[in-house]
Amino acid sequence: MTDIIKLSQARRGDRGVIVEVGGHTHHQANGVELERRLLELGFVEGARVELLHEGLFGRDPIAIRVDDMRVALRRHEAASLTMKRDLA
């Protein structure tokens, strides 16, 4: 079983390393912009992430620790991020 997942599939408590930013199914133009926004917010390949909190409805949005800061985002955007989950 591979432990490479989209960050949007992660659950509370999951932690790991970002392995890919971008490479998603959005509209072309939106996707390019979203990728840059995510990079500027610290979501780069190699960044340590941990899913800290989930919202009530549909477990959305999510609060993520990225290296040493906390960021809130929707699972929709988190689908653009791929992480390698640490083995428990």
Next chain:
Amino acid sequence: MDIALKTARIALVGNPNSGKTALFNALTGAHQKVANYAGVTVERKEGVVRAAAGRSMSVLDLPGTYSLRARSPDEEVTRDAVLGRLAGETPPDVVVCVADATNLRLVLRLILELKAVGRPMVLALNMYDIAQRQGLRIDLDGLRAELGVPIVTTVATRRRGVDDLIAAIETQAEMAALSDSRWRSPDAAELRAAAREAERIMKAHVRPPERPDTLTGKIDAVLLHPVAGLAILLALLFVMFQAVFSWAAPLMDGIEGGIGWLGGLVAAVLPDGLLQSLIVDGIISGVGSVLVFLPQILILFLFIIALEDFGYMARAAFLMDKIMGGAGLHGRAFIPLLSSFACAIPGVMAARVIDSKRDRLTTILVAPLMTCSARIPVYTLIIAAFIPNETVWGFANLQGLVMFGLYAAGIVSALLVSLVIRKVFWRGAVEPFMMELPTYKVPDLKSVAFNLWLRAKIFLNRAGRIILPAVTILWVLATFPYPPENATLPAIDYSFAGMIGRALEPIFAPIGFNWQMVIALIPGMAAREVAVAALGTTYAIADAENATGLLASTLAAQWSLATALSFLAWYIFAPQCVATLGVVRRETNSLKWTWIMIGYMFGLAYLASFVTYHVARALGGG
């Protein structure tokens, strides 16, 4: 020599929430808004610093940003200022990059971008107090050599390091060489490379904290808990509106007594006549009836300021995101809407943080539906006059509950209107929601108190600048011309105000408004609380003989319950504030949208009042 004599222009640039405005205030003595969430500052503000030897520098406070590649209007302000793109403006002489010392990774990447602009730079490592408390080790000399810019450590909120910063800026202004800007919008590959470089610098010069902040995580475990978090948010709002009612009561009684006493004193000293009437019925009754609400407004602001400084706003936005998104609102619309509880003007301005044009417009269009603090006098007056002060369900105050309901009505209608806009006018893709969750900070008592004092000054200032002239004009209109000799009705019925009121009364009769209310609505266009002052003046003149000075009891005797409820419904929706309309005009840059907003808000106001009035009458409230 020449350069040193010319006033240097410096700009404060940095990530959101790094303390730029706090530093700006420390440098210039200004009182711009500082709060613990990203996106507080949305426009440029200029100030002057007196440096050593009597020279002065001009400082620019700018909205925070993660890059110069601006996407939203607030970030464009920063980009244009840094690159000197505005007409008739050159780039700043020195760029001061303000960094949160406890969160350096992202700002290091921004610094690499700023260096490409080619202006002399100084790095202010702010929040150094927190860095030291956490035992964060930053190798300042190494970092200085690596980045090639002078570094100063600062604690903006305590004014620590400010003199060193000024000295460093002056040196840079005189010594550093300018070069042409090589900046251009970085693409994804360049961003990755810059992030790797920032990571390398970070590893080389910054040791992780020995005592990292664990408190924020613990607090979040409760406040962001899916169920408990939402319950706490609701409870907080509930307590806030109850407090606005119950805590303020004794203070309001005191002010009311003071105003009554003043009116009596003036009436006793001045001879009967026009002057006495102007001062007692016009000014004291009018302005006084609004001043009474100062305690309530301060209590509301106490909650808002404390929550903002603590760092709760971003959490509330997180908890509410799904609901906001369901109504078709952008994820970042929450903070503009929440700011509108204070006043719609900063709320409309704060919509600048939203990048998508349409989402920004939707937010602006619904922001004035949120219950701003100027509605408090109107709501409280009517509630105090018509809703019994009793306890229900054993713990809640009925008057507070009605107030809570009025706030809820504002929120729900804002969500519904935005849903309609989304469904009817444009259905675009859902916009992303990404927001930093700042670390919690204990609000500083002194600064909270000072900010409250500022709010009080603004409120009193408005009373002087808007309400006083408005009630004076109204007094003239309500006093002249004098009634004929054989008058049977009260004198006011024959005045200009009486005539205007009677002429417009038919329009408002279907929603249960009498002509006194109609007159109050006209100056009430200036600002919502002016309507209360206008009612105070109108009823004081109409009933000068046995005026008790207590507007609420006059209204309770003169209005039906249905009329009172209809008036409340009107104020949930009606756009009775020219200043807001002006800002909407400026921020949307469109007369058309301003008129659309005015139209839909008056339309809803009339409809809501009509329904309320007739339902209340059918239920026996007529």
